[in-house]
Amino acid sequence: PSTGSISSNSAYDRAKLEELLKTNVALAKDTEVTIADGISMDELGEMALQVAEKYGFGGYVKNVSYSLNGRKAKIIFNYVDGKEGFLKKYRYVNEKVNSIVATVVKSGMSDYEKELALHDYIVNNTRYDYENYRRNTVPGDSYTAYGLLVNKRAVCSGYAEVMYRLLNKAGIEAHIVTGKANGDNHAWNLVKIGGKYYHLDATFNDPVTADRRDVLSYEYFNVTDKEIARNHSWNKAAYPAATATEANYFNVNKLVSKDYDEFCNIIKKGLVDKKENIMIKTTSYDPKVYTYSAIHNVVMDNKINYVKPEYSYSYDPNTLVFTCEIKYK
Structure with a gap:
């Protein structure tokens, strides 16, 4: 297991622990950490789950278990497919992400152009897993980038994860935002273009039509907090503010x-x-x-x-x- 220490409940120590958990969840390693008084195991477990969600592992992690021996805590990520199953899928996702970026992103492209090309690739080559969503039979893979890349089907968390990984690979800062849309749990992205943040919802840009036609939309391509808040809600304090309009698809074009x-x-x-x-x-x-x-x-x-x-x-x-x-x- 990878080890560390959290000597206080300070923001600095919490950031160190988050970085350690982020590293370990990707490697399917347990985390051993020495903790200070005043930090509960429930807090640590909750933090581990938040880290998994924040960095695109939410669909692969079933739950977190933890134990405490004195001040030494052990945090274990339990994966839907077990450790080996997860590592195999995560390797595939990384290989596929590298391949897509190498194919789609051309030299000389601006960050906006890279974002647009990657977004269009995903929306044009995949679709929302509406049938399973409607029947309440969504398979585990549809919550992940793996499901979207292998089966060409996923729900919102799969879209958000794949855009997060593609954009980061292309050198663009991106985050996964979790909240609600039209009252349902939802995930989308926050993207930094030209030094400013924008919301990107690839799921909503790949709408389900009555006749099942493939549609490529840009209604949620680089929109502001105010615009997306009309039907999305999230913890605004947890993310950078998005107020710029310059890189909105409709303004650019x-x-x-x-x-x-x-x-x-x-x-x-x-x-x-x-x-x-x-x-x-x-x-x-x-x-x-x-x-x-x-x-x-x-x-x-x-x-x-x-x-x-x-x-x-x-x-x-x-x-x-x-x-x-x-x-x-």
């Missing part, structure tokens, strides 16, 4: 409209470029102004004759994103 004229101009550009999905972020939610009829008006006013008349659209009051699907002749 000039897809934000303040009024009807800007809205129509973005639609027009999308139609000229023959985009099948035109996404626009509005600065306020106004379903009376931003409507289906705007698409029709742009088509008629600009005499665009290569668009089929059966467009469909959605407008999300949480993200303020208007999405229209266009079919071309």
